[in-house]
Amino acid sequence: MKHKIERTKLNNGLTILTCSISHLQTVTLSFLIKKGSRHEPAELNGITHFIxxxxxxxxxxxxxxxxxxxxxxxxxxxxxxxxxxxxTFLIRTI
Structure with a gap:
């Protein structure tokens, strides 16, 4: 089953992806920040996990x-x- 995914780019550069699946009665929010541990300088090793x-x-x-x-x-x-x-931060509700 294919679902339509809509992409919106806000003026501040934030990209929002939305997908509505009508037969599901849940809401899931996923905040993905494209800065993982590989982006850390050596002197700040582990800072992403700390944040x-x-x-x-x-x-x-x-x-x-x-x-x-x-x-x-x-x-x-x-x-x-x-x-x-x-x-990544996730929030799910039913």
């Missing part, structure tokens, strides 16, 4: 437990990973 973990510290207004609880109430979860090429 990934900093994001999971929470915000000024909500700690990570509060954010996780709110996502859980929506039947959702979140995750992140660092690869050689990318830093």
């Amino acid at each position: 990934e973990h900093l994001v999971f510290k929470g915000t000024k207004n909500k700690n990570m437990k509060q954010i996780a609880t709110e996502l859980d109430l929506l039947g959702g979860d979140f995750n992140a990973y660092t690869s050689y090429e990318n830093l």
Whole structure:
């Protein structure tokens, strides 16, 4: 089954890909940053993975437990990973 993927480029350079699959009742957001561990200078080895973990510290207004609880109430979860090429953040809800 083929799905139509739409590509939108914002004025700030951010590219957004959207795909609507009508028979699924879920929402998945994936934030992919094209800067993985291979882009790190030697003196900052591991910084991308460190930044990934900093994001999971929470915000000024909500700690990570509060954010996780709110996502859980929506039947959702979140995750992140660092690869050689990318830093990716995922949020899924049902």
